[in-house]
Amino acid sequence: MRDELPPGMPEKNLVFRNIGPKSPQRRSFNGSAEEELAAFRKVKKRSAADDMLSKNITQILENLLKSYENSQMPTHGQGIPTVVKTNILIRSMGPVSELDMDYSMDCYFRQYWRDKRLSFHGPIKSLSLSIKMLERIWRPDTYFYNGKHSHVHTITVPNKLLRLSQDGEILYSMRLTIKAGCLMQLQSFPMDRQSCPLVLGSYAYSRQQLIYQWQTDDSVNFVPGLSLSQFDLISFHQKNYTFARREGEFSVLHVSFNLQRHTGYFLIQVYVPCILIVVLSWVSFWIHREATSDRVGLGITTVLTLSTISLDSRTDLPKVRYATALDWFLLMNFIYCIATLLEFAGVHYFTKSHTC
Template sequence: MYQPSNPNVDVVSKNITMVLENLLKNYESSQTPTHGKGEPTVIKTNILIRSMGPVSELDMDYSMDCYFRQYWRDARLSFLGPIKSLSLSIKMLERIWRPDTYFYNGKQSYVHTITVPNKLLRINQDGDILYSMRLTIKAKCPMELHNFPMDRQSCPLILGSYAYPSRQLVYEWQSGKSVSFETGMALSQFDLMGSPQRNLTLKRREGEFSLLQVNFNLRRHTGYFLIQVYVPCILIVVLSWVLSGSIENQPAIDGAMYHDGADSLDDRSGHQN
């Protein structure tokens, strides 16, 4: 008969299962955590960017790979006991309420799923929830290219709720520097000059919606284009001038050679006569 090497493991597992079942017994996943309390649910957000690029002038967009984290409190999921926090399976996401966050200027985004869906769900005793995902985001970036290649661009990322107005759901940056970058991250053709963030309110027919925005301020590397574009073009122009000058002088050279040859023949005929 199988006996676990550590009986306490089974006890803890049973306790977690009991806690979860008790929490979800009368839980309504379609209602926000503050439903009926007269106040909105606050979603705090931060983003850790692992890599950025490419930035496409042709398609007017950019891509990035990031960890996207959301925090909120759901008092319905608070619990007591020796366990301070629960790290749950992503299957639990289907059983609890979660914000319907989407990217307003997104073109194509997806969650990484190799080798498993890259998601994390953690619940603390007081009902504080962490929901983290690894995303690749492609977003629109309107560009002004009048000063290309000595231009600067500001590429925004705007996020908010799809369905909940601000009276039900409010988004906030977790701190003053909620958008951070992995050490050593660099772009191939740009320098990242800053990433200012702000809170917005969008007025729509359905009501007012709380939004978050971060702008990635980019300065293009001019050295790359000087070497790859301008220097070759200058050399081609100079070479064309040299070649065109040689062609224009060619008839004069041929004429001089003709006259020299004719004089030589005249001299020879004179001696013969």
């Protein structure tokens, strides 16, 4: 509603002005432009910082490798050995083969050592390097003493990690699949326990040049939920010791995995069927002694069935020079079945002789 005019003032001399807030659309447009400009300046500043950081990293690496000799150990000429610390994270384990006396495992294998020739100062505490740098620096010649066949995963790229810290400490990590030998004692098979070792050390450097150590007391770890199809992992023990070879004494790391076999498969596939077959052979005791063909047929059938089960149960076992617990069990079953046949033969013979 228009306010009343002062007396004597004409209406045509009035000028109406908008003294309220500015247009919301213009303020929104100006604010959006300022935000975009600030974001652009921030991105540009960050890009410049990244470029500067990249140049610094390249310069640091070039300065470090300018006079670096990768054929010499980090402690060359100092009279002390280089120490390599190790830890292992096991992702999966198995299969365990009794026939080949070996086992397989998939793991992350990590090695740490310090090379003061590669220490640096700069804004970065550690550098993640390309694996191509491995060819330009010294690294330990670690190998597995009881390894049969091991390889590095290469899909989609070689699964390796190289990291350098300011103090010259190097982390060299890789993902490996290892097939290692495991000498098994099968006297108690299939209710046996096995201890499968993994032994690693240097191929060429003696203890006076290179020493291996576990990084901590718990340097061997497993991913949660790890399980084996035929065994339970009861425990494992790690240690380091000196191994004497013809070339000298070498530092060695050793971890042994104590495994207990599952007996469920053998109970279902071997023990229970064999017991039932033996019980079945005793049915001939209730068959009339004059039914010769029935009793002989039943006895021979049980013996042949036991032979089939015995051969099948030894398919995945090596031809060892001693008898296993399963062999003794099968032998006792054979004795019971054959004794049933012999009992019938004796009864039939003496009955017939008395009749005559």
